[in-house]
Amino acid sequence: MKNTTAPRFATPASSPAPGRAVRLPLFLALCLAICTSLALALGQTPVAFAQGEKMSQRAKAPTQSAAEAPAALAAPAARPAPFEPGPLKPLDSAIAVRPGDPAPNFALPAILPGQNGHGVVRLSDYRGKKNVMLSFVPAAFTPVCSDQWPGYHLAQELFDEHNTQVLGISVDNLPSLHAWGGQMFGLWFPMLSDFWPHGAVAKTYGVLRGDGTAERSLVIIDKTGVVRFAKSFDINTRPDLGLIMNELAKLPK
Helix, strand or coil: CCCCCCCCCCCCCCCCCCCHHHHHHHHHHHHHHHHHHHHHHCCCCHHHHHCCCCHHHCCCCCCCCCCHHHHHHHCCCCCCCCCCCCCCCCCCCCCCCCCCCECCCCEEEEECCCCCCEEEEEHHHHCCCCEEEEEECCCCCCHHHHHHHHHHHHCHHHHHHCCEEEEEEECCCHHHHHHHHHHCCCCCCCEEECCCCCCHHHHHCCCECCCCCECEEEEEECCCCEEEEEEEECCCCCCCHHHHHHHHHCCCC
């Protein structure tokens, strides 16, 4: 006689055990919630966490908000500090021109004011038109020089009152003077380069120092081309503007 009773523990495949269909979705939902919480705690998206992405593999570039980015790009670069040479020997030459002497003519390449770029400036260009003050300075980007010429820039009206053209002269080359002028935000007078032959004009006027730089010297020349004032100052200090204006006031109108 055949046994027609189904196996005691057999369960038809088409008939899942009661409650299993409910417990499995709940278990998966619980796992998903745990994974999501862990991912958020680690700073990852749930998808990245599920795919096994690690924080150490992510790019570590600094983040910046959209509002901060334009401000950072627009922020101007800090101006470099002037070169500090330290105290120098006050004088290292003997000035070669005296009041009453005809001023030696010269032609030097120059950085011109405004947007005029560069060109050649001749002392004779001002003969019969303007008085001229030659301002020899030792070197670009040094503290006293970087204070002296901007001071003359601010005093333009005073020089105009005395019909006087300032000519700044340095033994630096044109690219250096161009960069220095930009650091000083531009000047109303030209910056002349006595670079090559090195210091030739400074030597002619007797203001070339033994180290190849120029003295801190002023030479005032009237409209007829005659020297009216000439002096080398302590290289470590700026000449007094009041003294300059007093000497310009002595010139014929």
